[in-house]
Amino acid sequence: MKMKKTRIWSSLLICSMIVLLLAGTGYAEELPETVSAPVDTGQEAKGDAEAVTEPAAEIEEERETLELKFGDADEASWAVQAIGLMKSQAILSGYEDGNFRPNKPVSRVEAVVAAVRLMGLEDEAKAKSGDIKLAFTDAAAIDKKFKWAKGYIATALEHGLFDTSDTKLDPQKPASRVWVSALLVKALGLEEEALALMTSVPEFKDVSAIPAGSIGYVNVAVEEGIITGYPDETFKPNRNVTRAELASLLVRTNDNLLEQAGAITVSGEVTAISFETEQEAADAPALGSITVKSFNGDSLAFKISAELPITYEDEFIPASELVVGDLVSLTAEADIVLNASLINEEEANGANAGLIEWKLELDLDKDNGLKMEYENKKGETKAKIEVKTNGKKEKLTGEEAAQELEGILEAAKLTPELSAKEMTDQLLAALDLQDTSYKSLEVEMKFSNGAKLEFESKQEKGSKEDDEHEDDEYKDRAPGGKKR
Incomplete structure (x- = not known):
């Protein structure tokens, strides 16, 4: 298929606009927020229904609150919600002095116990005898200091949370980002997906520091939104995960587990x-x-x-x-x-409030394409745009990306009732690409009524007339949509 460059660039108004924005803002400082905190800080209604009709105004004064904070919550204020959620679900707990120690590195045994609890396997773990034999070479050390955790470790072994090559646990060793990424991907049951992505090299600048056997797990952890990179486009695989960071990772993993269920x-x-x-x-x-x-x-x-x-x-x-x-x-x-x-x-985003999540990947040819991601969850918006022109990639994130994507989505007017063809046509029109030949278009969406849609459109011969839009390509159209 031959495609004239002049036609591509005249059609890609959005790409030109993004490149101009990138030139003025510098995308490196606007990359998505990492689950880990910056190095220097360690961060990364009772009454009748008619009584109150305005949401959450001064809730600490008007409504009864639950005390789920620890005494040292201010040391990681960014993670207060995640820590509270994990405390309320008995996944994580604090110390006897009433503190959580959020910036303390989490140990491997603590991470394993938390993963087992998150998977709903705590009863199974507690039912195992403390005399159970473990085949790790450091089993004696586990017996001596972590006998209480042996049931959790055995359960983790039985449910595939360790590598087949693991000969020791090193229970007290701080859990690194790459180690926790693999643990949580296995907790999600996505090991097969990870193995399939072992040769897909991520674009982190320090990718050479990621063990070859962990590449697939990092890829899946990033794709599933469990973990992200740093603003300098590194992953820092060997950096220790803090207890606060683990809480955030567990919340995201739990979201995936619930969706799987x-x-x-x-x-x-x-x-x-x-x-x-x-x-x-x-x-x-x-x-x-x-x-x-x-x-x-x-x-x-x-x-x-x-x-x-x-x-x-x-x-x-x-x-x-x-x-x-x-x-x-x-x-x-x-x-x-x-x-x-x-x-x-x-x-609450008025025009796009009905759209919770939206992902688009458009391939024009091997050297030119567009990726967009937009989330509007719990009143918080995240956005990312990646443009590939002549093989070179440029990124835009943060508020600028959110404004661009909100405008595109408002123009596209996407609803759960639309067919795949209608959605494709309206998206291409909103992107000013309706007359542009493309190789493939993939879209994933989640709506505020619980509908989850996914479809793919291809132009095998490069002509608009050859584009096939099949309604049966939809997956998981849920309750607000007409199809399932």
Whole structure:
């Protein structure tokens, strides 16, 4: 297929605009925020439903809050929410003095125990005898100092959380970023995907420092949004993970586990909530009901525990404090809300509020293409644009990228009800690429009503007429969409 360069560049207005922005801003300083903190700091509603109708205004004064903070929370204020969530789920705990020690490096045995708990295997681990034999060469050291953790270690072995070549655990050794990345990818059951990406070399400047046998795990961990690189485009594979950073990594891994289990994420306004439902079992918490009108306009009902921690910035409130009119983002499996957050009304993105996540990859030919990623979760927006021109890649992230993508998405007017062809045509029109030949177009989307769509379009012969859009290419069209 031959393609005239003049036609490519006249069509790629968005690429020209991005290049101009890059020239003025310098993309290296705007790369996505890492889960690890900067080196110098170690960071990277009770009452009747009608009583309050404005979401989360001064919640610490108006609503009962849950105390999920540790005494040293200010040492890692960026991770307060993640630490609180992991504490509420009994995945991570603090020390006897009431502190969490967020900037302390996490040990390998601590990371393994946390991963086992996150996978819902704690009962299995606790059922194992402390006399169980481990084949590690440092089994004596584990027996001496970490006998309490042997059940967790054995469970991790049985569920494939270690490499077949691992001969020792080194339980007290600080867990590095590359080691934790592999551990969490295995916890997600994505080892096969990691093995398939072992020869796909990531673009980190220090990629040579990543062990060859860990490349695939790093690739998957990055693709799944568990971990990212640093602003200087390095990965720092051997840097120790702090306890605060582990909390953030675990939250992201948990999001993936819930999605694997069929959970959906819904964002919108609470239109009804009640906690008068009787307990379904004597030993189970009473479940109330909540109805949310998504930003896509669908009304969805779920069951919810009155004691469920609801996050709002660095505070937590029990679900019993939610009221009609609150803007929320919630994750539910089998109609039961598992976690939820309040969304600040000012941070809810009006025109694109119905779109939670959007990814696009457009290949014009082997040397020219476009990648875009956009997230609008819990009132927080993240965006990234990558343009490849003549084989050279340029990136734009941060607020500038968000503004560009929000404009594109507003123009595209994407909804869960559209067909694959309609979505493709509207996206190409919004990008001013409707008359441009391309090799392939891949799109993934998540909407505020829980719909998750994924499709691919190809132009085998390079002509627009040869482009095939098949509705059956959709995957996981969920509740607000017409197809599944």
